[in-house]
Amino acid sequence: MAKLNELCLHEARDGLKNKSFSSRELITDHIDMMESSRSLNAFITETPEIALKSADSSDEKISKNTNGPLEGLPIGVKDMFCTKGVLTTASSKMLSNFIPPYESTVTNNLWDNGAILLGKLNNDEFAMGSSNETSFYGPVINPWIKNNDKSPLVPGGSSGGSAASVAAHIGVGSLGTDTGGSIRQPAAFTGSVGLKPTYGRCSRWGIIAFASSLDQAGPITRNVKDNSILLESMCSHDLKDTTSSSKEIPNFEKAVGKSIKGLKVGIPLEFIQDGMSDEILKMWENGKEWLKKSGAEIVDVSLPHTKYALPCYYIIAPAEASSNLARYDGVRFGHSVSSDDINNMYELTRSDGFGEEVKRRIMMGTYVLSSGYYDAYYLKAQKVRSLISNDYNEVFNKVDVLLTPSTPNSAFAINEKYDDPLSMYLNDVFTVPANLAGLPAISVPSSKDKNGLPLGLQLIGKPFDEETLYSFANIIEESSSFESIDNKWWLQK
Secondary structure, eight states, X not given: OOOGGGSOHHHHHHHHHTTSSOHHHHHHHHHHHHHHTGGGOOEEEEOHHHHHHXXXXXXXXXXXXXXXXXXXXXXXXXXXXXXXXXXXXXTSGGXXXXXXXXXXXXXXXXXXTTOEEEEEEOOSGGGOOSSSOSOTTOOOOOSOOBTTBOOOBOXXXXXXXXXXXXXXXXXXXXXXXXXXXXXXHHHHHHTOXXXXXXXXXXXXXXXXXXXXXXXXXXXXXSSHHHHHHHHHHHOOOOTTOTTOOOSOOOOGGGGTTOOOTTOEEEEEGGGOOTTXXXXXXXXXXXXXXXXXXXXXXXXXXXXXXXXXXXXXXXXXXXXXXXXXXXXXXXXXXXXXXXXXXXXXXXHHHHXXXXXXXXXXHHHHHHHHHSTTXXXXXXXXXXXXXXXXXXXXXXXXXXXXXXXEESOSSOOOBTTSSTTOHHHHHGGGTTTHHHHHHTOOEEEEEEEEOTTSOEXXXXXXXXXXXXXXXXXXXXXXXXXXXXXXXXXOGGGOO
């Protein structure tokens, strides 16, 4: 009999509803897979006792027909979400002893809907990175390999553990956060479906802050339908988050399979980059053809300020990080290095508690916010951000969605780009603009490169129009016939 962890989210949901198996059986198989897959380093904290206790409670609710929409389903949570009574580290030494006394709004919504915490997932330290190599707990290993070459590859970042766990069939879905592509890029690298919702669609309360005007929680799953189901349970209007939207939350699942006939797809010319591989370009062309055959109209569009998006992002995000991370001083909570002099204690604590990439971004952010440079850098970047946002507003008067590649390349080797920050930052070139404009965007696995590694297509939508994104994403998913991972090499120990 096949292991129950092979079932995707909606299959597991329907199986539990039909009483084909129990939640305890489902959870047990996922715990077994989690424990057998520790070589991937996807989890920082495993919570099997919590999961099994919750499974018994879910089975009782299912037997009484009082179950929630996600009842009994195991979910992994990126270690940026505060979980009451469970270690929450942001993958940093600075918070290596932090156990929150409260629950984030998004995770609380999931538990209220019956989902079960499987564990806390590894990520780049404070979500700063594109490869999951900056974590204090070591890099996550991508479950995908190059044509049976077991040389370890990055899963993408910062939500690398979230994407790797889904690709390895540990949990039916996971939570990630996306500040500049941190859900979509790892989803593309691991053959998963990752959505960054519209800014404000999901509450940020209880998520450890990186860049407050850019951060957004989102789901990573094995397919589009699962993604739509998980997103609906994540959303809510939250009075504790002033940026939380009060817009009505639709039934996203109903949008999956909906016709796209007569809708328009924009192809932004500025996303055609020098040196793009033939494989990426071919995948992009295939995506256009799939959508065209389904009745959509393909339209070339221009987003003239796109070329400024990456430098704009790497001014605004570090500036906000510098401000948000000022709270980690060794006095109130978290890591602390004692000293008789308080200024020396601050310096020692922050030098010892933060990793190199976090320090780099704090220094960049502090510099652009400093006297004499604020106007030249930060203020100018905010003006450019407005121009970028205006580009999208104008384009969406003409088209319904935009189609682009998710990443400029497939997964690369661990340590290949670690010492080259600029090369690492360029991994976000296709994803950053949606964050700056606050737009929803989804990555869907669409093909494989010559090495057998996943490549993804990105769809960018209008504000609070995730439904249309899911309709288009479903077409791409069905047309590509992408085959998920079948060689579980990491289990062969």
